[in-house]
Amino acid sequence: MTTLSDEEKAIYEWQMWLPQIGEEGQKKLKGASALVSRCGGLGGPVCYNLAAAGIGRLIIAHGGTLKPGDLNRQILMTHDGIGKPRIDSAARRLKDLNPRMEIVAVNENISSGNVERLVTQADIVFDCAPLFSERMLMNQECVRQRKPMIESAVFGLEAQVTTFIPGQTPCLSCLYPEAPPHWKRQFPVLAAVPAMAASIAALEGIKQIVGFGKSLAGTLLYFDGADISFQRIPIARRPDCAVCGKV
Amino acid sequence: MQIQMNYFAQFRQAAGVSTSELVLEDQATVLQAISLAADRHGNAFRELILSESDQFQPCVILLVNGIPPSDGIKTILKDGDSVSLFTALAGG
Numbered sequence: 001m002t003t004l005s006d007e008e009k010a011i012y013e014w015q016m017w018l019p020q021i022g023e024e025g026q027k028k029l030k031g032a033s034a035l036v037s038r039c040g041g042l043g044g045p046v047c048y049n050l051a052a053a054g055i056g057r058l059i060i061a062h063g064g065t066l067k068p069g070d071l072n073r074q075i076l077m078t079h080d081g082i083g084k085p086r087i088d089s090a091a092r093r094l095k096d097l098n099p100r101m102e103i104v105a106v107n108e109n110i111s112s113g114n115v116e117r118l119v120t121q122a123d124i125v126f127d128c129a130p131l132f133s134e135r136m137l138m139n140q141e142c143v144r145q146r147k148p149m150i151e152s153a154v155f156g157l158e159a160q161v162t163t164f165i166p167g168q169t170p171c172l173s174c175l176y177p178e179a180p181p182h183w184k185r186q187f188p189v190l191a192a193v194p195a196m197a198a199s200i201a202a203l204e205g206i207k208q209i210v211g212f213g214k215s216l217a218g219t220l221l222y223f224d225g226a227d228i229s230f231q232r233i234p235i236a237r238r239p240d241c242a243v244c245g246k247v
Numbered sequence: 248m249q250i251q252m253n254y255f256a257q258f259r260q261a262a263g264v265s266t267s268e269l270v271l272e273d274q275a276t277v278l279q280a281i282s283l284a285a286d287r288h289g290n291a292f293r294e295l296i297l298s299e300s301d302q303f304q305p306c307v308i309l310l311v312n313g314i315p316p317s318d319g320i321k322t323i324l325k326d327g328d329s330v331s332l333f334t335a336l337a338g339g
Binding site: 043128152154179234 | 256
């Protein structure tokens, strides 16, 4: 049974004042494990928000080294980390905020070789990758293992967030039966936009873990930073979906 | 009749505008509106929404008056309708 130390009660006192969370909700967060794919513009602030909320365990998968062009948005990074593994900076920065949290830092991107092992370790998955190949792998494995996946994505000043619950909502392949042929690895982005989307994604995940509020299940939340507008787009399962059609 | 097209993400980037007004024949379909928009906005826009064989790209999110149309691109439009096009996003 998860318990909270006196230090934890002091740290999370202000959020336990939320009737939706309280001490029982805080214990659920402490007992939860989350997988975050990449710790970049989206994944970084997702991790940071989950760490601040007191999640017990974070599994973070991100390979490669930090480049100068990453620093306009990857807020878990530091300037002296250029040329060094991003995952090391992410783990260090998160530990500085929440030293009690267990971090499994994986210096690899999600691939067919690791997705099953990594999703198995998590109660919930946050999809923050910049490539459809990774997102589709995560989606397939989450459907197979029946794990909820919080999906967030950005382009320019626009962002979208939704919550996929296998067997209940559409999955990513219902939304995009094929990977779009014109998506490029590099895209226009300003930090405030993925940070905003990441905060919503983290909140969606916290709601799933603790069990409160109305989720974005079945709704694609679309944000346009040019005029600070939101649209709620209803999304539906495809009965013939190759990934979740039989779930 | 006149309808409004709303463009998001890469559609907006390709078109260079976030909205455009189209004049169509009565009983025109969403596909006809899309084709007209593609003619107006050039090849980069066209390639986002139509394949080489002019098939609608399945990864595009399409709304008519804010909701996914039950008849998809065959939906018949009315004067004053708005059609919104979203490309798939994966930026992270």
